[in-house]
Amino acid sequence: MGNGVAAVARVREAEDRLSNRNFEMLSGFIYDYSGIKMPSSKMTMLEGRLRRRLRATGIPTFNDYCDYLFKHDGIEKEGIFLIDAVTTNKTDFFREPKHFEYMTETALPELVAAGHKRLRLWSSACSIGAEPYTMAMVMQDFAERQGGIDYKIYATDLSTDVLQAARRGIYSADMVQPVPPEMRRKYLMVSRDPSRAEVRIHPHLRSMIGFGRLNLMDDAYRMGDPMQMIFCRNVLIYFDKPTQARVLSRLCDCLVKGGFLFVGHSETVTGIPLPVKQVANTVFKKV
Ligand SMILES: C[S@@+](CC[C@H](N)C(=O)[O-])C[C@H]1O[C@@H](n2cnc3c(N)ncnc32)[C@H](O)[C@@H]1O
DSSP: OOHHHHHHHHHHHHHOOOOHHHHHHHHHHHHHHHOOOOOGGGHHHHHHHHHHHHHHHTOOSHHHHHHHHHTSSTHHHHHHHHHHHHOOOOOOTTSSHHHHHHIIIIIHHHHHHTTOOEEEEEESSOTTTHHHHHHHHHHHHHHHHHOSOEEEEEEEESOHHHHHHHHHTEEETTTTTTSOHHHHHHHEEEOSSTTSOEEEEOHHHHHTEEEEEOOTTSSSOOOSSOEEEEEEOSSGGGSOHHHHHHHHHHHHHHEEEEEEEEEOTTOOOTTOOOSEEEEETTEEEEO
């Protein structure tokens, strides 16, 4: 495309706006499918994210995109990409580090003292993997100190994009800064090519994690194993209270008695009847 034509296309793109009706259809679909609330204050954000889908699909306008989705059964094919585009995936290694201190100093010793040697942990909105890999580093260190522990970590998310990145387990050197130096030496492999400032998670640690797609909106979570620990952090904030209640109640069904639930520091379970007691800030134990 010549410069002039590209400039005209950019102006057209910037002028294209979602109609109220299309916004309502899209936000209704997103809410029903993923639980993510999309109030009208998020219109500009949604437009920004959908522009990338328009470019990727070659569909010229929001109106054409919505016609394709809702009038021509495009939702079957495009729905998954639309959901990928609207999820917010911000995450970090050792995010909310107090949770990992609690895990090492209190939760794991308590579980072992209660006779749990087979530990199943679940990162239920794992994004690109920083959370389950952090859990795996903490868990592996503990298992080595303790001996006789059999552990496995499950990591699930709704977005297929983030799961792909999580499975690869390659991160920028900047992103792994919060990992303590001793763990960095043990669990991160630095690229031999110094021009690539990136690291790869050690294959053994990767082998301890099973990744899969799971929608927290599902009626039941078929995880197979009962869990000793569930992390559901920084995803509840996107849901309304009734959705939070349903998700948390189903997560509690997956926990063993005496198992631990971790939610994000800005999230609350207050007012939701759950079979748990609070044991630390944003940490709950099933009773
Ligand atoms: C902000 S990230 C949080 C990542 C990680 N738990 C953390 O605290 O760093 C939120 C994640 O929730 C996922 N998510 C949103 N709705 C979901 C749903 N209905 N089921 C499963 N995952 C969902 C998003 O795809 C995103 O990766």
